[in-house]
Amino acid sequence: MKQHDIDLSLYLVTGRNLLPHGKSYLTSLEEALRGGVTVVQVREKGADTAEFVEIAKETIALCSRYNIPVLINDRIDIALASGAAGVHLGQTDMPLVLARQLLPPSAIVGVSCTTLEHARKAVEDGADYVGLGAVYATSTKDVSAPGRVCGIAGTCAMLSVLEGTGVKAVAIGGIKSTNLLRTLHGCASPTGHALDGVAVVSDIMTSPEPETAARRLAQTFRAWMALASHGPTGFLVTSEQLAQYTQEGISAAAAALVDTVRRVRPLVHHITNNVVKTQSANVTLALGGSPIMAEAEAEQADLARAPGGLLINIGTVDALDGMLAAGRHANQNGKPVVFDPVGVGATAFRRATAAKLLDTWQPAVIKGNAAEIGALADLNEVKSQGVDSLGGFKDAPDVVRSLARKHRCIVVLSGPTDYLSDGSTVIRLSNGHELLGQITGGGCILGTAIATFCGATSMTAPGTSEGVLVKGDMLLATAAATLALTIAAQHAASREGVRGQGTFLPALIDELAMLTPEAVLRTARIEVETD
Ligand code: 3NM
Ligand code: MG
Numbered sequence: 001m002k003q004h005d006i007d008l009s010l011y012l013v014t015g016r017n018l019l020p021h022g023k024s025y026l027t028s029l030e031e032a033l034r035g036g037v038t039v040v041q042v043r044e045k046g047a048d049t050a051e052f053v054e055i056a057k058e059t060i061a062l063c064s065r066y067n068i069p070v071l072i073n074d075r076i077d078i079a080l081a082s083g084a085a086g087v088h089l090g091q092t093d094m095p096l097v098l099a100r101q102l103l104p105p106s107a108i109v110g111v112s113c114t115t116l117e118h119a120r121k122a123v124e125d126g127a128d129y130v131g132l133g134a135v136y137a138t139s140t141k142d143v144s145a146p147g148r149v150c151g152i153a154g155t156c157a158m159l160s161v162l163e164g165t166g167v168k169a170v171a172i173g174g175i176k177s178t179n180l181l182r183t184l185h186g187c188a189s190p191t192g193h194a195l196d197g198v199a200v201v202s203d204i205m206t207s208p209e210p211e212t213a214a215r216r217l218a219q220t221f222r223a224w225m226a227l228a229s230h231g232p233t234g235f236l237v238t239s240e241q242l243a244q245y246t247q248e249g250i251s252a253a254a255a256a257l258v259d260t261v262r263r264v265r266p267l268v269h270h271i272t273n274n275v276v277k278t279q280s281a282n283v284t285l286a287l288g289g290s291p292i293m294a295e296a297e298a299e300q301a302d303l304a305r306a307p308g309g310l311l312i313n314i315g316t317v318d319a320l321d322g323m324l325a326a327g328r329h330a331n332q333n334g335k336p337v338v339f340d341p342v343g344v345g346a347t348a349f350r351r352a353t354a355a356k357l358l359d360t361w362q363p364a365v366i367k368g369n370a371a372e373i374g375a376l377a378d379l380n381e382v383k384s385q386g387v388d389s390l391g392g393f394k395d396a397p398d399v400v401r402s403l404a405r406k407h408r409c410i411v412v413l414s415g416p417t418d419y420l421s422d423g424s425t426v427i428r429l430s431n432g433h434e435l436l437g438q439i440t441g442g443g444c445i446l447g448t449a450i451a452t453f454c455g456a457t458s459m460t461a462p463g464t465s466e467g468v469l470v471k472g473d474m475l476l477a478t479a480a481a482t483l484a485l486t487i488a489a490q491h492a493a494s495r496e497g498v499r500g501q502g503t504f505l506p507a508l509i510d511e512l513a514m515l516t517p518e519a520v521l522r523t524a525r526i527e528v529e530t531d
Pocket of ligand 2: 073089090091093
């Protein structure tokens, strides 16, 4: 099959019915082209044939001035009559194989796909590209049928089918500048096969300033492209960072970060469960951070402007709207989001909640016990009982590495040995004490510590382009947080007078406050495995 080098990165699908009052179609389109649209599909659901041909010709005349190809939705005849570059076919339109016979050999043909079967068939029939979606719910098109919204997870699955085929892919459905970064980070097959672009209607068409709207999307796409080339997680992993991923490098970084947290006093914003709020706030203070527990949706935009870290813990879900908004705003401000999917395997509600959150924003770190990580990874190896997990994995390094690739973030599997991965390196930490697993919220305060260290790291790392990624090395920050908590737990357990859970928790908070960099260097038990 021939390869078109069509640039699909910002794919505008037209919708004349969505234009704001007083804005003409051609004015809006020209502004969008100036903002960086790279391909246009003319989609006319209500027009008569004569009107459709006229609109297509006007669109092509304008787009050719900007050297931008035009595709026609559904109608082969209109594409031929107007001289368009190709067509875009829905699942109930002209079959692709027949469309090819009717169109000139150079025509670009794209197909809409919602299921794996659609994607396989599109590859087999020789599509040039596919439109995957709807990724999110949208009011631009009726996607209310069951399974019609496929989410980030469904889009990833379809991308896996395309791997190695040369068929390009754009995602469509509910994509906006506010979720674009998350969409791009999230929509990739487990080996990193990613989107070639995103298709939008309303984010550009309804805007009174389509040039600004298009530019915002185009800039985010370019920034992500620059990042995506740097590693499987989409985080900027430089060769200097990689060189630090040794036993010595990690313990030195952890020791230094213990002081950094106290120096920069990161604001650590928690949306967490009712059981652990007080102890999480105390742990943040003991580490040197500044806790705030704030759940209302209306306050999230303001809070995201204050540098630091965000922890989202679904141990009890009272504030789903706040959680959705908090993560979205944190992503826009380049703040690290630490996600603790407490008990995610235990109920269908928790699974749906975690899926919704992960389809809305990009976490920097996901932290869980074996049952939680197993549930996110769709593994049945580990059974859970309520929020506690029973047993572990046969190949824990493989589990964390794969999940990190899937979600393009750092993954921490907590347990007697803690496993951390960025998708390539796996760090194994074996400090700690069994009492940490016997108090309530032992896992939740690990989330708190990670958000505290990630927050401090993002505040002290050298700047990168604003709002497009979390600054600093989240793998090292996560390792440092895990070491700080588990080493303090060892100290607390061996204190005179500590006899069990009741005396252990206050001792732990004391020991966190007294932890020294020297103790971290002396006590840390670290092993590193590189892919
Ligand atoms: N096709 P917006 S969703 C035209 O899933 C179209 O096949 C979809 O509009 C599909 O960017 C969609 O305004 C509408 O959400 C996308
Ligand atoms: Mg159609």
